[in-house]
Amino acid sequence: MKPPPFSYHLPGSVEEAVGLLGSLENAKLLAGGQSLMPMLNMRFVLPDHVIDLNGIGALSGISAVEGGLRIGGMTRQRDIEFSDPVKTACPLLSEAILQVGHRQTRNRGTVGGSLSHLDPSAEIPAVCAAVDAEIAVTGPNGTRTIPFAEFPAGYMMPAMEPDELLVSVFLPSWKPGHGYGFEEFARRHGDFAIVSAAALIEAEGGRIKRASVTVSGVGPAPVRLRETERALAGQAGSEELFRSACESARGIEALEDVHAPASYRQHLAAVLSRRALVKAWSRIG
Amino acid sequence: MGETRKIALTVNGKRYAEEVEVRMHLGDFLRQQLGLTGTHLGCEHGVCGACTVLVDGVSARSCLMLAVQADGRELLTVEGIAPNEEELHxxxxxxxxxxxxxxxxxxxxxxxxxxxxxxxxxxxxxxxxxxxxxxxxxxxxxxxxxxxxxxxxxxxxxxxxxx
The missing domain is CATH 1.10.150.120 ([2Fe-2S]-binding domain)
Known part of the structure; x- marks a missing residue:
């Protein structure tokens, strides 16, 4: 299997990349290549131009900023796995990143690549939904910010214009001592998840002050379980509470494919979100 | 042959300067152009891991990298693991x-x-x-x-x- 013929471009800056993206017909951006390269090898995509972002150093990096973390689009998943600032500011991401592929793919795969590809079962978009991340994209008219809730425009389709490039993501931090949990079900370690669930809990005086529950792999994009979150607010955490609060997940509209029927995904959504909440509650410090 | 680029890299301690087709992935480059057939290509879409090489010391699937992306890098393939021709690692x-x-x-x-x-x-x-x-x-x-x-x-x- 060989990639189709294309012209290769290696811009050195975001401006140059955006210029190329706006002027070339049928161009694809190449980030870590862990999704685009297989699609090229199998000729699922046939671009006339490939714009390689690996020459733009400014797109990589993890920085603690006011209220959270800013992560550059070309930051490798490996760098997140070993990052202390991520462990401190967004431990949910540190836990979820271990479920992203394998060591060999995390060494190359990037945050921006995963977000732009927007696979329905991908872990990084799930974390972004859980923390209400903000995605920064740059195009010919400058940079704009998209709240993650508005980022998925459809199945594997981010709400970015064809001439825009994802430059960074901002992950708001939860209070120190909050509980977090990420649970995933896949047939084999490192496979795409069938369903995964992310939970965050902030407690005060033994009661849940704020909770976030997200499932992915169920619908075309990660889904926040608002009904579950409302049912948890103000309650004292318990296995029974989490079980009953997650029952509503069985009603989410779910995808159906060769891997699992919709009813199985709905069942997993309820079970995994409960487990993620139990884990998050046990970790409150 | 389609569009090509010149690259220079080190593989198993040896320097190479080569002209490569831009669409060629690193695994094919190692095997076909450098004759280093120790790296095996199984699935060519990032699932089997047979083509794993070390790029600047970190593992990568060579079917999921373009050869041009190895420009300036230091690679280790299976041929470079043993210390010499007589001994094994x-x-x-x-x-x-x-x-x-x-x-x-x-x-x-x-x-x-x-x-x-x-x-x-x-x-x-x-x-x-x-x-x-x-x-x-x-x-x-x-x-x-x-x-x-x-x-x-x-x-x-x-x-x-x-x-």
């Missing part, structure tokens, strides 16, 4: 002694993956080894011999370090 010895291979197809990827892993984690548990090779498919050994070889290699490397 302790990891290779452990594979031989523990039946860590049968047909040998997955072996180059297993070895490169484990070299990186044992560097990061010199004293792993069995579970950690199994997780480390979870991105490498083997259809002969049932993994048992490979896991035993990796654990044995960790001990051999530790003994060498202390000696």
């Amino acid at each position: 302790p990891l290779q010895e452990a594979f031989r002694d523990n039946h860590g291979l049968q047909c040998g197809f997955c072996t180059p990827g297993m070895l490169t993956t484990l070299i990186e892993f044992l560097g990061d984690n010199p004293d792993p548990t069995e579970r950690e080894v199994r997780e480390a090779i979870s991105g490498n498919l083997c259809r002969c050994t049932g993994y048992q011999g490979i896991v035993a070889a990796a654990l044995d290699a960790a001990q051999r490397l530790k003994a060498l370090k202390q000696a």
